[in-house]
Amino acid sequence: MxxxxxxxxxxxxxxxxxxxxxxxxxxxxxxxxxxxxxxxxxxxxxxxxxxxxxxxxxxxxxxxxxxxxxxxxxxxATGNSDRKGTWLEFRMGCDWRSGTDWKGNDARSNGMVKGDVDGEERPTRIQVGDKITELNTTVDGKPFGQSSVHxxxxxxxxxxxxxxxxxxxxxxxxxxxxxxxxxxxxxxxxxxxxxxxxxxxxxxxxxxxxxxxxxxxxxxxxPSFTGKYAYRGLVPMDQAVALLGDGLARNSVMYTGYHGHVITMPIEHGATMNVVAFRTKPDGKWEDERWVLPTRKEDMRADFKGFGPSVRDILSLVQTPDLWALFDYxxxxxxxxxxxxxxxxxxxxxxxxxxxxxxxxxxxxxxxxxxxxxxxxxxxxxxxxxxxxxxxxxxxxxxxxxxxxxxxLWDLEAAGIGDDxxxxxxxxxxxxxxxxxxxxxxxxxxxxxxxx
Ligand SMILES: Cc1cc2nc3c(=O)[nH]c(=O)nc-3n(C[C@H](O)[C@H](O)[C@H](O)COP(=O)(O)OP(=O)(O)OC[C@H]3O[C@@H](n4cnc5c(N)ncnc54)[C@H](O)[C@@H]3O)c2cc1C
Known part of the structure; x- marks a missing residue:
């Protein structure tokens, strides 16, 4: 050479x-x-x-x-359609188990951690209830929120x-x-x-x-198995909007839950909604030689049966999800x-x-x-x-x-934090x-x- x-x-x-x-x-x-x-x-x-x-x-x-x-x-790159400065809007994806002021039924009825809704001029922020946390993230002096590509x-x-x-x-x-x-x-x-x-x-x-x-x-x-796996899939945006509305479909959202969470974000200039649905494997083991498995939509939905209607609606739109075992070094x-x-x-x-x-x-x-x-x-x-x-x-x-x-943390399992x-x-x-x-x-x- x-x-x-x-x-x-x-x-x-x-x-x-x-x-x-x-x-x-x-x-x-x-x-x-x-x-x-x-x-x-x-x-x-x-x-x-x-x-x-x-x-x-x-x-x-x-x-x-x-x-x-x-x-x-x-x-x-595609960012949020209106919440430009927001990284992720955190919402509850299932019912709360412990008694807090933010008891949630479902994301659509009770958003728990909302992001900035005021567009470009605000830094990235996270809001729980009425408490707002600014993350002050910028690129080229401008607020910078979620941004992803295919x-x-x-x-x-x-x-x-x-x-x-x-x-x-x-x-x-x-x-x-x-x-x-x-x-x-x-x-x-x-x-x-x-x-x-x-x-x-x-x-x-x-x-x-x-x-x-x-x-x-x-x-x-x-590599070692981290005890979690994820379903990945893409949904045509028109279908996502029809089911979730513009606000949820066209902005990045995390639906947290017990031992699982779902992230959605717009990609391909808003033509597609990217979906990743994470789950904890109760036995913490991965024995299949393959780390990526084709899976059926019904199995994925069954895996999230304890979650609320928003999560189940989102998963119903994912046609051919792959299941990824998550390893790290x-x-x-x-x-x-x-x-x-x-x-x-x-x-x-x-x-x-x-x-x-x-x-x-x-x-x-x-x-x-x-x-x-x-x-x-x-x-x-x-x-x-x-x-x-x-x-x-x-x-x-x-x-x-x-x-x-x-x-x-996202799966409400973090020591000393859980669902507090x-x-x-x-x-x-x-x-x-x-x-x-x-x-x-x-x-x-x-x-x-x-x-x-
Ligand atoms: C579900 C999921 C979601 C993720 N989301 C994000 C995200 O949103 N943002 C982010 O920053 N990261 C994300 N990541 C992590 C990100 O995907 C990886 O960190 C990144 O793709 C790693 O790139 P790489 O080039 O190091 O490895 P790879 O993409 O694995 O590329 C390795 C290349 O080496 C080649 N190769 C393998 N073995 C050999 C060999 N023996 N000889 C020659 N060539 C070989 C392969 O064919 C391949 O082309 C995510 C990962 C997963 C699993």
Whole structure:
């Protein structure tokens, strides 16, 4: 894999995996003139047909990584139709069990945590009863609420920014040999090999590269079931509006409940309502080899039979839901070994309960591509990986932990909180701050300090 450009640094990077993480890294490397080649196991780039939400931190990361990503995102993104500054409107999705002032019957009759209804001019806020909490989230100085895109459409935009000749499909990594000063040799399932000065594993939650970096026998190298699963589906907006009305269908809403919750949000410029319905598995075990199962609408509805009519109505609209077992990775003691590094889910797969896994991958890509852009001798690559590990591991590991806690919070299972909605509100009001308010350029400066 020779360096394409005589001006480029005299080393090459193999990007292993072409999801949001791998593509973002490739775009960043390209921007910094770092020669790379991307190897993807599938025969084409692909994403699931569902929505993915991004917080203000992710939008800023897109801008920093490559303004063209931000432009594409802005073109594709869908926010709330009227509650522009609201992240999620929290509502009760089933009857309350304990006696509080906010006894709920059903979301439509008793919204419990309402968001801002006044449009653009207000910061993101959460309201419980008459108590309002402002989260003061902004992008480019403007209030920023829920914002999401159709995954496949977003991925297509990332793909368009990478030259085709820099990508090889049908290349499943099975092993990586450490060649010392010569870099790495990557071995693929079909027997071919490729060499590079360094490799970055962006191969997701079933990462082969993680097992290579951490060691097959290391428990942290393997994903663990988080005790929850989710049904995912899409609903044509006209059907959603007919059943729920504009206010609920066209704005992002979370219906909390006991051991389960449902999130709806508009995507595809309001043409579709994205539905994700989460449930706790009572035995906490997942034994099926498959993590994504086709399921029947009747089974999904039966799973939510204790919920109120709004939730049951929403689920009745989802035609062909898939069921996703939710796994995450235990904390890794390092994100790199020699010339091999991990990025995105391969490094820190988390549950989706704070909607931030893909955003963290984009942040990672910004930081690592900048650090590698400073390397002008292959011998410094490890220094860049070390700096990446130092500044990114604490933040991304924190997401894994807090995201799992958030799943318990949304399902009214959190220790010391349960269905006490005052405590719920107090927790929600600060839960997202550290994710959304990060100073990424500051992080990068910190990473470069004393090194580059
Ligand atoms: C239900 C659900 C909802 C979510 N919602 C959100 C959200 O709203 N916001 C958010 O920010 N995040 C969300 N996430 C998390 C987000 O989806 C992930 O963090 C993100 O997609 C990870 O991207 P990735 O590129 O690291 O991994 P992946 O998307 O898994 O990509 C890995 C790529 O590597 C390839 N690959 C795998 N093995 C190999 C190999 N051996 N050799 C070569 N290639 C290989 C795969 O084919 C794939 O293309 C959600 C996750 C779930 C499960």
């Amino acid at each position: 020779p360096s394409a450009n005589p001006q480029s640094p005299p080393y090459t990077v193999a990007v292993l995996g072409g999801g949001i993480a791998g593509l973002s890294l490739a775009i960043g490397l390209q921007r910094h003139g770092v020669p790379f080649h991307l190897y993807e196991s599938a025969h084409a780039f692909a994403e699931v047909g569902a929505g993915v939400g991004f917080g203000p931190n992710s939008i800023r990361a897109m801008q920093l990584l490559d303004p063209r990503i931000r432009e594409s995102y802005d073109r594709l 995954r496949a459409a977003f991925l297509d935009e990332l793909v368009a920014l990478i030259p085709k000749q820099k990508v090889s499909f049908n290349h499943r990594v099975v092993a990586i040999d450490d060649l010392g000063a010569e870099g790495v040799r990557i071995r693929f399932e079909h027997g071919e090999t490729a060499t590079a000065d360094a490799a970055v594993g962006c191969d997701g939650i079933k990462s082969r590269v993680r097992r290579i970096v951490l060691g097959e026998d290391n428990p942290a190298a393997h 235990p904390p890794a003691e390092t994100y790199f070994k020699g010339r091999v590094c991990l990025l995105g889910d391969a490094a820190h797969a988390s549950t989706p309960h704070q909607g931030s896994g893909a955003g963290m991958a984009i942040e990672d890509a910004f930081v690592l591509s900048n650090l590698l852009g400073k390397v002008d001798d292959a011998r410094e690559i490890e220094t860049a990986f070390q700096a990446f590990d130092r500044i990114r591991r604490p933040r991304t590991q924190k997401l894994v932990t807090t995201s799992k806690e958030a799943g318990e 909605m005052e405590k719920f509100r107090a927790d929600v009001q600060v839960r997202m701050d550290w994710i959304w308010d990060v100073d990424l350029e500051g992080q990068l400066r910190e990473g470069k300090k004393g090194v580059f």
